[in-house]
Amino acid sequence: xxxxxxxxxxxxxxxxxxxxxxxxxxxxxxxxxxxxxxxxxxxxxxxxxxxxxxxxxxxxxxxxxxxxxxxxxxxxxxxxxxxxxxxxxxxxxxxxxxxxxxxxxxxxxxxxxxxxxxxxxxxxxxxxxxxxxxxxxxxxxxxxxxxxxxxxxxxxxxxxxxxxxxxxxxxxxxxxxxxxxxxxxxxxxxxxxxxxxxxxxxxxxxxxxxxxxxxxxxxxxxxxxxxxxxxxxxxxxxxxxxxxxxxxxxxxxx
Amino acid sequence: xxxxxxxxxxxxxxxxxxxxxxxxxxxxxxxxxxxxxxxxxxxxxxxxxxxxxxxxxxxxxxxxxxxxxxxxxxxxxxxxxxxxxxxxxxxxxxxxxxxxxxxxxxxxxxxxxxxxxxxxxxxxxxxxxxxxxxxxxxxxxxxxxxxxxxxxxxxxxxxxxxxxxxxxxxxxxxxxxxxxxxxxxxxxxxxxxxxxxxxxxxxxxxxxxxxxxxxxxxxxxxxxxxxxxxxxxxxxxxxxxxxxxxxxxxxxx
Numbered sequence: 001x002x003x004x005x006x007x008x009x010x011x012x013x014x015x016x017x018x019x020x021x022x023x024x025x026x027x028x029x030x031x032x033x034x035x036x037x038x039x040x041x042x043x044x045x046x047x048x049x050x051x052x053x054x055x056x057x058x059x060x061x062x063x064x065x066x067x068x069x070x071x072x073x074x075x076x077x078x079x080x081x082x083x084x085x086x087x088x089x090x091x092x093x094x095x096x097x098x099x100x101x102x103x104x105x106x107x108x109x110x111x112x113x114x115x116x117x118x119x120x121x122x123x124x125x126x127x128x129x130x131x132x133x134x135x136x137x138x139x140x141x142x143x144x145x146x147x148x149x150x151x152x153x154x155x156x157x158x159x160x161x162x163x164x165x166x167x168x169x170x171x172x173x174x175x176x177x178x179x180x181x182x183x184x185x186x187x188x189x190x191x192x193x194x195x196x197x198x199x200x201x202x203x204x205x206x207x208x209x210x211x212x213x214x215x216x217x218x219x220x221x222x223x224x225x226x227x228x229x230x231x232x233x234x235x236x237x238x239x240x241x242x243x244x245x246x247x248x249x250x251x252x253x254x
Numbered sequence: 255x256x257x258x259x260x261x262x263x264x265x266x267x268x269x270x271x272x273x274x275x276x277x278x279x280x281x282x283x284x285x286x287x288x289x290x291x292x293x294x295x296x297x298x299x300x301x302x303x304x305x306x307x308x309x310x311x312x313x314x315x316x317x318x319x320x321x322x323x324x325x326x327x328x329x330x331x332x333x334x335x336x337x338x339x340x341x342x343x344x345x346x347x348x349x350x351x352x353x354x355x356x357x358x359x360x361x362x363x364x365x366x367x368x369x370x371x372x373x374x375x376x377x378x379x380x381x382x383x384x385x386x387x388x389x390x391x392x393x394x395x396x397x398x399x400x401x402x403x404x405x406x407x408x409x410x411x412x413x414x415x416x417x418x419x420x421x422x423x424x425x426x427x428x429x430x431x432x433x434x435x436x437x438x439x440x441x442x443x444x445x446x447x448x449x450x451x452x453x454x455x456x457x458x459x460x461x462x463x464x465x466x467x468x469x470x471x472x473x474x475x476x477x478x479x480x481x482x483x484x485x486x487x488x489x490x491x492x493x494x495x496x497x498x499x500x501x502x503x504x505x506x507x
Contacts, residue, residue, distance in 0.1 A: 105479060111459045187354060228355075233354045
């Protein structure tokens with residue numbers, strides 16, 4: 001794709017967003033929509049400007065929690081995937097448990113985690129870890145098993161040591177799956193951190209949204225929602241950009 | 255045959271964990287009230303059966319309405335995308351952006367808009383299954399083989415006939431995948447939507463946490479998980495029964 005076309009596409013999208021904002025502003029202004037239903041974009045922008053400090057602090061905190069959880073969950077998930085692929089006994093015993101755990105509505109688990117691990121950072125980061133753990137585990141197992149039997153047989157015929165099979169065959173085959181999982185778990189860990197902040201914190205974006213709503217400070221609430229959305233989108237965009245940088249070969253993942 | 259062996263392993267693994275947990279509780283941590291023994295949780299489920307069932311009914315209604323409405327809207331959007339490719343180009347990024355709005359951020363807002371009641375959790379449940387359905391249905395409606403589409407064109411079929419006879423059957427495996435994702439997501443969405451409300455499984459979870467009713471909290475958690483899992487398994491069995499001809503239904507899950 002040429003630079004000009006990308007630029008044109010971006011401009012068109014910016015135009016669409018701008019159009020939507022203008023429409024929103026006009027509708028809320030002309031119909032005098034009450035602020036608790038839908039504040040005017042200008043009012044939200046003002047709330048944003050006059051609360052830059054608390055919003056930025058909440059944003060950074062939530063981002064830090066999400067990043068910690070994302071890293072922790074992926075490290076644990078990928079390590080366990082490696083163990084499961086190496087040992088079929090562990091896989092037989094562990095996979096049903098992992099699948100059972102995955103069907104636990106994780107977000108609904110927050111009250112339980114709050115009781116067990118208390119009010120604070122541990123619970124929040126743990127929640128984000130749990131959310132990113134399962135995509136990493138599933139992607140790791142599927143990906144490390146993705147090489148064709150022919151390719152594995154060739155490695156065996158060439159008498160390649162196991163470490164080489166992983167470096168040259170299994171890990172490159174797993175990367176597309178792992179990056180696909182990143183795209184799911186990066187925004188999800190932001191979400192998880194925000195939910196956990198409802199029950200286990202009095203700081204962060206999730207708490208700010210709830211607190212502003214509870215105090216009827218609706219423009220601030222909307223500003224915080226916009227910030228939260230921006231953070232989730234940013235997480236996805238970073239994961240997608242990392243994928244594009246690393247995966248430079250054509251892939252077909254099921 | 256292999257499948258049955260896998261089942262045996264699953265049962266062994268789960269039984270082992272429950273047994274170890276029970277033993278640990280009895281031997282070591284009998285005075286550790288935050289994590290009750292499995293037997294205590296089972297007893298709590300029976301003891302609190304009435305409040306759990308009353309709240310569960312509400313959550314079930316919200317989840318089912320949310321799942322149906324979210325899925326229908328998701329398929330409708332996919333049909334629009336497939337029928338009018340221009341619409342996809344201009345709307346796709348908007349849909350992705352809306353999808354990125356964290357459900358957690360929306361729930362308090364919906365509560366303000368619709369007040370305490372069944373509406374807000376139902377909408378959260380619907381949103382939770384709308385996006386998997388929209389994405390999968392778009393992919394599914396495009397999955398028809400080009401030779402089948404060519405045949406329909408050669409037979410001078412109307413767009414509607416092509417849709418019903420070719421595109422829809424080809425999309426079924428994708429739709430069922432979306433439902434397998436969407437059913438637990440709907441339960442989850444309804445639960446989160448109820449957190450700030452006054453009834454439902456989500457409310458029960460939240461209030462038992464605040465009131466430190468540990469056994470009720472665990473019992474509710476187990477039931478919520480069972481319901482989400484049942485929703486998933488329901489569509490897995492649908493897939494086995496009605497879509498036995500697709501590779502996904504035959505292969506290992």
